[in-house]
Amino acid sequence: MRNEGAAGLATVLALADSRLPIGGHVHSGGVEEAVSSGLLRDNASVELYLRRRIATTGLVTASLAAAVCGGALTPERAELEADARTPSPAARAASRAQGRGLLRLAKQLWPHHDWAPAGARPHLSTVFGMVGLACGARTDELAGVVVYTTLTGAATAAQRLLALDPAAIAAGTMRLAPLCDRIAEEAALGLAALSDPVQDALAERHLHRDMPLFAS
Structure with missing residues (x-):
């Protein structure tokens, strides 16, 4: 039974909706640069990339969010911890850009x-x-919301950039659902401290692209 004042299911689902107007649709999570570099070519390579992203960026981001939500970290401390876990300046900028978007929405929803x-x-x-x-x-x-959005944002970008079958991408995200659940459970237990050099390198290289389709 949920505690009084707890979020309803619809609220939780709305936070995970890709239509949430926080600017996430203009960020590919490194996918655009990975496609350009030849690392992503088909459904199989996309799914491998998504697995890696969930287990690294997804885990770290979700653990920080859960710590703030549970009161283990103040927002001010969480900012320092996020910077320490995000070596790439470009990735930090992308995170802050999306953070500003979510903050604008949150101020309207919970004034x-x-x-x-x-x-x-x-x-x-x-x-x-x-x-x-x-x-x-x-x-x-x-x-769970944070891990899921880490997955779906990159998956949608891959589908668009590679012109993949949307049904195949959807099937892939469903196959990754158990992994998302496990990573979310781990994230809720405490802060994760790891980074992914590949994603860091992709984020930095993206800055030098001519006429990119995505902001990151």
Whole structure:
């Protein structure tokens, strides 16, 4: 039974909706550069990339958000922890851009919540954690949302860039659902501290692309 004031299922699902207007649709999660570099070519290579992204970026981002949601980290401390876990300046900029987008939306949805601790340019993980607090989501629920959006944003970008069958991409994301659940459970238990040199390198190389389709 859910506690009084806890987030309803519809609220949790809405946070995981790709239509959430936070600017995520313009970020590929390194996919655009991976496609350009020949690392991603087909459904199989995309699924491998998504597995790697879920287990690294997804885990770290979700663990930070869950820590803020559960009160283990203040937003101010979460910002420092996020910077320490994001070696790539380009990846940090992408996280902060999406964080600002989510913060703008959150201020409209929960206007009486104190958003001042987020600052002007918060990481996405920090704002997700604060949103969890504002709406009463459980830490495991919030971690699941963050991991899922880490997966679907990159998957959608891959489908668009490679002109893959949307049904095949959807099937791949369904196959990855058990992994998402396991990573979310791990993220809710405590802070993760790891990075992915491949994704860091892709993020930095993307800065030098001529006329990119995605911001990151």
